Amino acid sequence: MKTDEDEYDVTGNVTLNGVTQEETFNITFEGQGKDPWGNEKAGFSGKGKVKRSDYGLTYNAALETGGVLIGDQITLTIEIEAAKEA
Numbered sequence: 001m002k003t004d005e006d007e008y009d010v011t012g013n014v015t016l017n018g019v020t021q022e023e024t025f026n027i028t029f030e031g032q033g034k035d036p037w038g039n040e041k042a043g044f045s046g047k048g049k050v051k052r053s054d055y056g057l058t059y060n061a062a063l064e065t066g067g068v069l070i071g072d073q074i075t076l077t078i079e080i081e082a083a084k085e086a
Helices: none
Strands: 002-004 007-016 019-034 040-051 073-083
Touching (some): 007 040, 019 073
Antiparallel strands (some): 002 007, 007 019, 019 040, 040 073
């Protein structure tokens, strides 16, 4: 779904640790052009947050100062280069 001029919310399946969940990421269209061989390319970048525990990733370690080593919510960063199919 388009959220701004070059920004979209894209929903799809993410598989981690053998578990598949539907997640939504904010994706930005970064531009398009031709590579040195004349092939059309487009660039996208994005971010999304997922909960590790939703994927069965529960390992953690207590810190001496309190708290835990790894938070449950993590941010995934995505960089995509797409090529137009001939």
